[in-house]
Amino acid sequence: MSAHAGTGADARGPRAGTHVPGGDAGADARGPARVVARAVVARGDGSVPELVEVLLDPLGPRDVLVEIGASAVCRTELMTIDRRRADPVAGAPDGRRRVLGHAAAGRVTAVGGEVTRVRAGDAVVVTGTRQCGECFFCRRGAPGACDRIFALMERRVGETADGEEIGSDGGIGAHVDRLVYDESNLVRVRGSLPDEELALLGCGGPSGAGAVFDVAGVGPGQSVGISGCGHLGLWMVQAAVLAGAETVVAIDPDPWRRSRALALGAHHALDAGDDVVDRVHALTGGRGVDVGMEAAGSTLAMRQSFDYTRYGGRVVPTGLESERAVVSLDNLQYSLGSRTIVGAQCGGGDVRSSVPRLERLVARGRLSARALITGRYGLADAARAYAALDDPHQLTGVLSPTAPAHPHPTQHEGVPR
Numbered sequence: 001m002s003a004h005a006g007t008g009a010d011a012r013g014p015r016a017g018t019h020v021p022g023g024d025a026g027a028d029a030r031g032p033a034r035v036v037a038r039a040v041v042a043r044g045d046g047s048v049p050e051l052v053e054v055l056l057d058p059l060g061p062r063d064v065l066v067e068i069g070a071s072a073v074c075r076t077e078l079m080t081i082d083r084r085r086a087d088p089v090a091g092a093p094d095g096r097r098r099v100l101g102h103a104a105a106g107r108v109t110a111v112g113g114e115v116t117r118v119r120a121g122d123a124v125v126v127t128g129t130r131q132c133g134e135c136f137f138c139r140r141g142a143p144g145a146c147d148r149i150f151a152l153m154e155r156r157v158g159e160t161a162d163g164e165e166i167g168s169d170g171g172i173g174a175h176v177d178r179l180v181y182d183e184s185n186l187v188r189v190r191g192s193l194p195d196e197e198l199a200l201l202g203c204g205g206p207s208g209a210g211a212v213f214d215v216a217g218v219g220p221g222q223s224v225g226i227s228g229c230g231h232l233g234l235w236m237v238q239a240a241v242l243a244g245a246e247t248v249v250a251i252d253p254d255p256w257r258r259s260r261a262l263a264l265g266a267h268h269a270l271d272a273g274d275d276v277v278d279r280v281h282a283l284t285g286g287r288g289v290d291v292g293m294e295a296a297g298s299t300l301a302m303r304q305s306f307d308y309t310r311y312g313g314r315v316v317p318t319g320l321e322s323e324r325a326v327v328s329l330d331n332l333q334y335s336l337g338s339r340t341i342v343g344a345q346c347g348g349g350d351v352r353s354s355v356p357r358l359e360r361l362v363a364r365g366r367l368s369a370r371a372l373i374t375g376r377y378g379l380a381d382a383a384r385a386y387a388a389l390d391d392p393h394q395l396t397g398v399l400s401p402t403a404p405a406h407p408h409p410t411q412h413e414g415v416p417r
């Protein structure tokens with residue numbers, strides 16, 4: 001039994017401040033009324049996501065109910081909206097509707113009886129990965145492969161009023177006003193930032209900045225190449241500069257995105273053309289960079305980042321072109337080039353350490369989450385936020401359950417000049 005067990009009062013009944021449809025609907029002979037969430041759900045067939053009411057399942061022993069203040073929209077959402085983006089030869093999707101999103105910030109309102117990590121009232125970040133702290137991988141310093149990520153991948157969260165089962169994206173779900181999470185998905189934070197900034201620490205912050213600090217181990221004086229200047233890549237640029245890298249080369253085919261990288265501290269910005277490897281070598285004494293990072297979601301960029309990293313350097317791929325894509329590398333360089341290739345899932349997955357550290361760094365102005373927010377939307381406008389993922393002049397959208405239904409994208413608002 002945990003120290004915090006039961007601190008959320010009765011974890012199985014409705015919470016104060018939560019909405020029960022039709023007043024006491026559900027509070028009949030079948031048992032207590034169920035908590036209702038407003039959730040953006042997708043079918044996986046490419047159709048436009050919809051906002052629906054979901055009657056949440058009662059809390060299990062390790063479950064936590066969180067009132068969401070804001071959530072972030074990530075490129076990976078597109079693969080949930082249309083499964084063919086993830087797997088081009090997949091058959092028809094299973095038809096199950098899933099709550100979109102995997103990064104959010106909010107407050108705990110109820111906890112199951114065995115929850116130890118958080119208590120009611122805590123400010124938390126919902127993370128795009130899980131860290132149970134107990135499994136084979138968590139205990140061996142590889143929480144990015146935590147057993148609970150896979151065990152809870154197909155998690156049911158509740159059902160619609162007419163009984164249709166609702167799952168959640170990767171077993172998480174974030175584009176909601178409230179939802180039930182496994183405690184391994186939550187990191188307690190101080191709550192010293194607005195929720196919309198904390199929400200970015202659920203995925204992009206640790207996946208980008210965490211990959212630089214914890215996986216690449218970038219240090220003072222190093223040279224770093226970063227392929228891709230979207231949401232992830234721009235966290236990487238900021239983190240590499242903060243870590244003291246002497247030369248940060250940002251690479252992207254889009255000129256506006258290259259300009260964002262320069263505004264956030266990159267020393268050079270290059271187009272991603274055929275000659276990019278030669279151009280990076282030219283900037284680094286003909287050797288290549290010490291660390292090559294990829295945040296483009298392109299196998300070409302993965303190959304380029306390997307090729308522009310020096311002999312004996314470190315290569316950190318983070319993107320996903322599709323679940324079927326294959327990366328091919330030059331055999332001579334792969335075997336005899338003595339490089340270390342370390343893939344990074346959510347910056348190595350130690351989110352219990354990386355998320356609070358990022359909160360401190362953002363609060364002190366050492367890293368900027370705000371610079372990456374280019375659109376704000378209500379849940380009813382979520383489809384607009386997903387469409388913006390394919391707009392090169394938008395970086396990150398945030399959804400707020402309390403925002404008005406009419407979108408007012410704040411393009412480029414937070415980007416320093």
Ligand SMILES: NC(=O)c1ccc[n+]([C@@H]2O[C@H](COP(=O)([O-])OP(=O)(O)OC[C@H]3O[C@@H](n4cnc5c(N)ncnc54)[C@H](O)[C@@H]3O)[C@@H](O)[C@H]2O)c1
Pocket residue numbers: 074075076203204207227228229230231232233251252253254257272295296297298300301304318319320321344345346347395
């Ligand atoms: N590993 C993780 O934990 C993790 C977490 C979140 C997202 N991701 C993945 O990371 C990738 C990037 O995510 P994002 O949100 O920043 O996407 P994004 O679309 O905002 O940015 C990708 C950028 O890469 C650029 N690009 C395309 N081809 C390139 C090339 N050859 N060289 C350099 N740049 C190129 C694009 O112009 C774009 O600006 C996606 O594949 C996403 O699914 C991984």
Ligand SMILES: [Zn+2]
Pocket residue numbers: 074075076102103128203204
């Ligand atoms: Zn993500």
Ligand SMILES: [Zn+2]
Pocket residue numbers: 130131132133134135136137138139143145146147148
């Ligand atoms: Zn684990």
